[in-house]
Amino acid sequence: MALRGETSADRANVATLIARTYGTAAAEIIEKTGILRTEDAFGEPYGYVWEEEGHLKAYALCSPVVDGGSVIFMAPLAFDFLDEDFDFSGFLPSVFEAAEKRGVEAIVIAGDAEQNVEAGFKRAADMAVTSNKTIPGGELLVKALADDFKGKVDIKLPEAL
Secondary structure, three states, X not given: OEEEEOOHHHHHHHHHHHHHHHHHHHHHHHHHXXXXXXXXXXXXOEEEEEEEOOEEEEEEEEEXXXXXXXXXXXXXXXXXXXXXXXXXXXXXXXXXXHHHHOOOOEEEEEEOHHHHHHHOOEEHHHHOEEXXXXXXXXXXEEEEXXXXXXXXXXXXXXOOO
């Protein structure tokens, strides 16, 4: 089990994971992922893949959403729901650790606050993190990676989200 940076050779397997994760919405998400990979308003987006025994098991794309890239938006997040052996509890903390090593102070996602509290996410509004747009299907949530992250940040989400 290992987390590593995405390469162009991973793209077909990433698309397969997105299809398994998102079903009928996959084609649109695959297209948006391609657009997000080229977005560089605040720095180049970067993807992480999780491999087990040579097989791609999970994927996360991280897009900088503030000048300097200290805050990122993580989407899409993909893995095979039907793979009973996949260790999601190992994958997500590895992504957080890798992002922190890159100098990321906070990660933003769209989701349900109650479902993401165990992973350390809080409502963006509670941390005074504002955005240029809302994301359908979930509220903005923030996980501070740096102890001194105080919030009070205005993020700019890419149009493709």
